[in-house]
Amino acid sequence: MTRYSLHEIFVVDQYSSDNWEKEPHNHNYFEIIFIENGRGYHTINGIKTPYHPKNIFLLAPEDTHHFEVLQPSTFTYFKFTELLFSSKVNLPDRKYWLQRIEQLLHHPNIIPGDVICKEDDRAIVWDIHDLVLKEFKNEKIYYQEIISNAISTILSLIVRNISEKHNYEGDSKVASPSKIDQILSHIRQNVYDNERTKINFLSNKFNMSQSSISTYFRKKTGESIHQYVTKYRMKLVEYRLQHTEFTIAEIAYQLGYTDESHLTKTFKKYFNMSPKQYRDEVSTSSVND
Incomplete structure (x- = not known):
């Protein structure tokens, strides 16, 4: 049976620019995008929202997106393919990964935008972001397991925040969902x-x-x-x-x-x-x- 290394199914990409040069595009993998700094607009599937430092975005396969940079910006991408959920990959908790992804893909009425609504969760996600970057760079023993569990935790936090965000609990300024x-x-x-x-x-x-x-x-x-x-x-x-x-x-x-x-x-x-x-x-x- 073919085995895939982590680098074949999980990629870290960092990009800094004062002008977004790429055309609107889609892809065949998932992306978690971290806004390190800068300001501008992010358009996902035709819906335009502002972005700010520490925002976090999630893209699913086939989503189309592009950035409009207003201030010099730095982006970090965590990209991973569906092979991450395949039994060809020797990573833990494949079933639970898949459940989290399915919840994200099929959650109703999600408007593209920053996926974190709880600031304490945002701080946790950014701490995990730093851990993943360090492990991905150093490749010390057990780094694959550490990264896979870290991304799983990020996805869990995103699912929780999307669920809470769209329940509108305690937010009298937003109409309750039907x-x-x-x-x-x-x-x-x-x-x-x-x-x-x-x-x-x-x-x-x-x-x-x-x-x-x-x-x-x-x-x-x-x-x-x-x-x-x-x-x-x-x-x-x-x-x-x-x-x-x-x-x-x-x-x-x-x-x-x-x-x-x-x-x-x-x-x-x-x-x-x-x-x-x-x-x-x-x-x-x-x-x-």
Whole structure:
């Protein structure tokens, strides 16, 4: 089996400029961008927001972005590919990495901008940033494990801040999200836990009767809660079949299915093929490309 070194799947890039010379562009990896100093504007997927020292941005694959530099600026990029979640890479906690990334990719109603809203968390992330730079440069014993765990912690903090930011708790100046947005956000963050996505749990959490929340959800989304949860899980199964080497049994366990056959039966309803057939087809396509 092929093994990848950390430098093949994780890259640190530092860039200073008083004029952004690159055209708007996208990429096929994730980026965490740290603003060391300077001021200007950052446009992600057509949405323009100001940037300031100590801001932190997250880019997912296929995001398009560019900077407009108003004051000389220094940027640090942590870039990593989906191979980081592959079993070809001998790094710890692949399943938990993947869950964090999926939460970031699928969190509803996120407007591109600084991803940290809690200043104590910002200080922690910047301390970890300094640690990663030091380990990446020195390459001392266990540096790969230290860096992988450090980036995992950063992602966890980003997920927490995005969740808190979009719950708008204690912020009277910003309109509260609608009830349906709160329900969707809860489902997406707890999709790995069967109990927390059941109607009885949701009705208790959102202070609605089971019949009321079922009717409300269908009216707002056009689907039942069960249909939505199942369809969302299928998106995650599809993502893991494409981008990881987890076995189908492992994926079934990770997403709360009783066994591989249960997952296969559900997957066939949505994709008209088994998970194995789907993965084989994706692999053939990649080779041909």
